[in-house]
Amino acid sequence: MIVLGIESSCDETAAAVIRDGSHVLSSVVASQVSVHHPYGGVVPELASRKHIEAIVPVVNAAIADAGITPEQIDGVAVTQGPGLIGSLLVGFSFAKGFAYGHGIPWIGIDHLEAHINSVFLEPNPPAFPFVALLVSGGHTSIYLVTSHLAFHPMGQTRDDAAGEAYDKVAKMLGLGYPGGGVIDRLAAKGDPTKIAFTRPFLDKDQFDFSFSGIKSAVMRHLQLHPDPSQTDQQHIAAGFQAAVVDVLVHKIINAAKVKGCSHLAVVGGVAANHGLRNAISHDATTAGISVHIPAIEFCGDNAAMVAAVGYHRLKAGQHSTMEEDVYSRVKFRPVAN
Incomplete structure (x- = not known):
């Protein structure tokens, strides 16, 4: 299964393509550090505007770097929260449109859940x-x-x-x-x-x-x-x-x-x-x-970890609906095994 991951919870616009939950085919991150540096922290309105500018080029670059076409993507995973609402909405809305346009399932992912799964991008x-x-x-x-x-x-x-x-x-x-x-x-x-x-x-x-x-x-x-x-x-x-x-x-x-x-x-x-x-x-x-x-590149916010979780949730038959929305606060959802 090939999953496109999208991350825009704060001040990085990221996209990645992952095969079978652990094989990273591509990972692209557009940072906004230079934008927010003069203010000593992230300015939410500036962050969301920069996400709008970067989302299409970043996703296109991730697909191209993976050496695949959009038609080969089996599902989309996108950060749903927690994070900055304006920033989250950019990635979340794009993922909805991408999945709908290609007729494939998609799933909203908890940002913290994604970080924990980042260790499964490593060899051992x-x-x-x-x-x-x-x-x-x-x-x-x-x-x-x-x-x-x-x-x-x-x-x-x-x-x-x-x-x-x-x-x-x-x-x-x-x-x-x-x-x-x-x-x-x-x-x-x-x-x-x-x-x-x-x-x-x-x-x-x-x-x-x-x-x-x-x-x-x-x-x-x-x-x-x-x-x-x-x-x-x-x-x-x-x-x-x-x-x-x-x-x-x-x-x-x-x-x-x-x-x-x-x-x-x-x-x-x-x-x-x-x-x-x-x-x-x-x-x-x-x-x-x-x-x-995880490797340094997968410690910070990235979309590879989002796609890794998405693989397991989609494989389990879970998917999101068009009516779902983003959330700003921690909304962790442990699943009993």
């Missing part, structure tokens, strides 16, 4: 059941995953997501948007012991997160030490990242132990963070747990 995916840490700019959660379509929430952030905290700290330091990559690079040059920030574990035996406190701790440090030098910025970044990573790594490894899982996955935009990738790989291996992290 995890065996079920496994625990997954989904960590991005908008979401930080832990799930027990028992099949491609069954996800059981274990914990989530109570305030800021980890990626959101990265963006806010980067803004405090005058580093611009997005903040994840630049903080990661600065942290690699700094000493995490120079400036020690609190670890917001909440209850170490539970799986909820809170990152607003560490963001506030960085703010207080900057109020006491304004105009940091480049070296000071590196130490601040290193201390901040070490605190965030320590919490994320502890929680997901503990979740795997509690559920008796020998596999864990880390997915979402922050999974591209080198500090997190290195720490989880080291600590999980020490604990005898196999780690699965």
